[in-house]
Amino acid sequence: MTVPPPRFQRLRTLVSFVTPHRRVLVAGFLLGLLGSAVGLATPMVTKWVIDTLGQSDTSLWRPVGVLLGLVVVGAAISMWQWVIMGTVSEKVVLDARVSMIRRYFVARVREITGRPSGELVTRVTSDAGLLHNASASIVGLLNSSLALVATLILMGVLDRVLLGLTLASVLVVGAVMTALMPAIAKAQEAAQESVGRLGGALEGALRAIRTVKASRAEERQTERIVADARDSAAHAIRAARRTATVWTISWTGIQLAIIVILGIGAWRADRGLLEVSSLIAFLLYAFQLMGPVTELTQNVTNLQAGMAAAARIRQVDAMEVEPGSPIDAGVARVAAGSGEVPILEFRSVTARYAPGTEPAVRGIDLAVPSRGHTAIVGPSGAGKTTLFSLILRFLEPESGEVLLDGRPYRSYTHDEVRARLAYVEQETPVVPGTIRDNLLFTHPDATEAEVMAVLRAVRLDDKIDSLAEGLDTSLTENEVSGGQRQRIALARAILRTPDVLLLDEATAQVDGLTEAALHECIRERAAAGAVVTIAHRLSTVLDADTIIVLEEGRIRARGTHAELLAADSLYRKLVEALRIAEARPEPVGAA
Numbered sequence: 001m002t003v004p005p006p007r008f009q010r011l012r013t014l015v016s017f018v019t020p021h022r023r024v025l026v027a028g029f030l031l032g033l034l035g036s037a038v039g040l041a042t043p044m045v046t047k048w049v050i051d052t053l054g055q056s057d058t059s060l061w062r063p064v065g066v067l068l069g070l071v072v073v074g075a076a077i078s079m080w081q082w083v084i085m086g087t088v089s090e091k092v093v094l095d096a097r098v099s100m101i102r103r104y105f106v107a108r109v110r111e112i113t114g115r116p117s118g119e120l121v122t123r124v125t126s127d128a129g130l131l132h133n134a135s136a137s138i139v140g141l142l143n144s145s146l147a148l149v150a151t152l153i154l155m156g157v158l159d160r161v162l163l164g165l166t167l168a169s170v171l172v173v174g175a176v177m178t179a180l181m182p183a184i185a186k187a188q189e190a191a192q193e194s195v196g197r198l199g200g201a202l203e204g205a206l207r208a209i210r211t212v213k214a215s216r217a218e219e220r221q222t223e224r225i226v227a228d229a230r231d232s233a234a235h236a237i238r239a240a241r242r243t244a245t246v247w248t249i250s251w252t253g254i255q256l257a258i259i260v261i262l263g264i265g266a267w268r269a270d271r272g273l274l275e276v277s278s279l280i281a282f283l284l285y286a287f288q289l290m291g292p293v294t295e296l297t298q299n300v301t302n303l304q305a306g307m308a309a310a311a312r313i314r315q316v317d318a319m320e321v322e323p324g325s326p327i328d329a330g331v332a333r334v335a336a337g338s339g340e341v342p343i344l345e346f347r348s349v350t351a352r353y354a355p356g357t358e359p360a361v362r363g364i365d366l367a368v369p370s371r372g373h374t375a376i377v378g379p380s381g382a383g384k385t386t387l388f389s390l391i392l393r394f395l396e397p398e399s400g401e402v403l404l405d406g407r408p409y410r411s412y413t414h415d416e417v418r419a420r421l422a423y424v425e426q427e428t429p430v431v432p433g434t435i436r437d438n439l440l441f442t443h444p445d446a447t448e449a450e451v452m453a454v455l456r457a458v459r460l461d462d463k464i465d466s467l468a469e470g471l472d473t474s475l476t477e478n479e480v481s482g483g484q485r486q487r488i489a490l491a492r493a494i495l496r497t498p499d500v501l502l503l504d505e506a507t508a509q510v511d512g513l514t515e516a517a518l519h520e521c522i523r524e525r526a527a528a529g530a531v532v533t534i535a536h537r538l539s540t541v542l543d544a545d546t547i548i549v550l551e552e553g554r555i556r557a558r559g560t561h562a563e564l565l566a567a568d569s570l571y572r573k574l575v576e577a578l579r580i581a582e583a584r585p586e587p588v589g590a591a
């Protein structure tokens with residue numbers, strides 16, 4: 001089997017975006033044909049009008065009436081075609097955008113975090129937009145090619161010699177287009193890639209704007225990102241120059257041909273080899289030829305841009321998604337935390353982020369009881385976050401398995417697993433919107449009473465009362481501090497009592513009120529369900545029923561604070577190095 005050349009593959013990719021709308025496209029094509037037919041008939045009817053002028057006995061009204069009718073019908077058809085093609089092109093863009101947005105949210109976490117998010121955004125905003133012109137161009141290309149052929153045929157009917165001249169100029173124009181088009185496509189593709197890079201770099205730099213400013217790196221960042229913008233402009237300008245060359249050659253070629261046709265045609269008419277009315281009709285066709293030739297050039301240019309964009313959009317489809325349905329659907333659900341079965345269990349779990357790299361965790365055996373607080377400690381890079389990623393199913397084990405209520409993860413859907421968990425990220429990101437939007441993010445159906453109860457639990461009730469817009473205050477405003485944002489994230493997590501609360505403790509020092517609220521919540525939750533923390537404070541480990549010490553991806557020791565202090569040197573070092581032994585906050589009641 002022969003592998004189709006990439007250009008055909010790309011055209012096929014582009015066509016795959018428009019095929020769902022083929023009916024409308026066919027209607028657009030037929031309307032285009034009808035429009036061309038009306039346009040092509042006009043010179044012939046004009047000839048009829050001229051021929052009728054000499055015959056005084058024949059009424060002029062009929063050909064003139066037909067001519068006027070053609071003008072009106074032609075206008076109506078072209079408007080109708082314009083409207084339906086414009087609509088279908090926007091639908092193609094919408095389809096592409098919707099499919100990418102959906103894909104982003106079902107893709108595996110590593111697929112999303114592995115690329116600059118600005119670049120992913122560019123694909124939805126800018127690349128998808130390029131499909132607009134390209135989809136109409138597929139139909140336009142067919143229409144203009146047919147219109148070109150039909151015009152040439154009608155010209156042949158009028159005069160073969162003049163047709164020969166016209167054909168020669170059309171061939172020259174065609175040869176120039178074929179030679180220059182691939183270079184235009186390449187330049188356009190390079191320009192789009194630079195825009196993608198620009199989006200990625202800009203988004204990343206804006207996200208880190210505080211660090212950028214604190215590092216006095218504004219100038220360097222600006223230069224780096226502007227370089228991508230310049231790169232894109234350079235490619236786009238190259239494409240524009242080549243397009244201009246193609247256009248100029250096409251236009252000039254046809255215009256020169258018209259002048260020559262006029263000269264030779266007049267000479268032939270003078271010698272009685274051609275009727276004057278035929279010469280006028282021929283010239284009208286020659287002028288009409290400009291339309292299909294211009295459209296062809298424009299459509300081919302749009303198509304090139306669309307093909308490059310379609311290829312970039314289809315790359316999103318290759319993103320690996322999280323499996324959506326349980327493989328083992330027949331297994332009955334076990335009630336949450338029932339009996340002695342640990343709610344979460346790791347059995348000889350080894351996991352790595354990419355094939356060929358060192359495992360991030362190896363041989364992990366761990367049981368998290370359905371009640372109580374399990375704290376994970378360890379040096380940087382020991383694998384703490386990886387354990388959370390495995391629990392949250394952002395990462396799958398390479399060997400061994402994770403169980404929920406004694407049943408392997410693979411017998412649940414991702415959704416079923418996550419419905420039992422609540423997660424507070426270390427950086428406690430807030431989602432765009434108001435405080436209320438953030439609190440209801442996981443459970444949009446929570447009642448006002450539930451919201452108020454968690455706000456009291458995280459000691460945010462007074463703060464909310466003091467805000468002019470209360471729960472409807474937008475979190476983009478700076479009225480809410482870092483500690484308060486952490487408490488909002490915690491409130492979101494505990495809004496509907498999860499079976500397992502996963503808390504990645506902030507490494508930075510938090511304010512006393514936030515710390516007290518956190519510990520109170522951990523204690524309360526641990527009494528009713530399972531709490532797993534990545535602990536960065538001694539106060540948190542002191543609270544824990546079991547502490548897991550991780551080192552280089554393995555569990556090195558486990559036990560209570562007292563047991564580990566006595567038995568494990570790394571644990572002692574961790575406690576000392578962080579100098580958190582003395583930092584134990586006042587009892588919660590006093591905070």
Ligand SMILES: Nc1ncnc2c1ncn2[C@@H]1O[C@H](COP(=O)(O)OP(=O)(O)OP(=O)(O)O)[C@@H](O)[C@H]1O
Nearest residue numbers: 353354359360378379380381382383384385386387
């Ligand atoms: N997305 C990733 N891709 C490849 N390797 C990764 C990725 N995330 C972590 N690792 C590697 O896996 C190992 C464990 O990392 P992990 O983030 O779990 O450690 P950690 O204990 O949470 O560290 P820290 O306290 O610094 O956050 C490290 O060697 C790290 O380099």
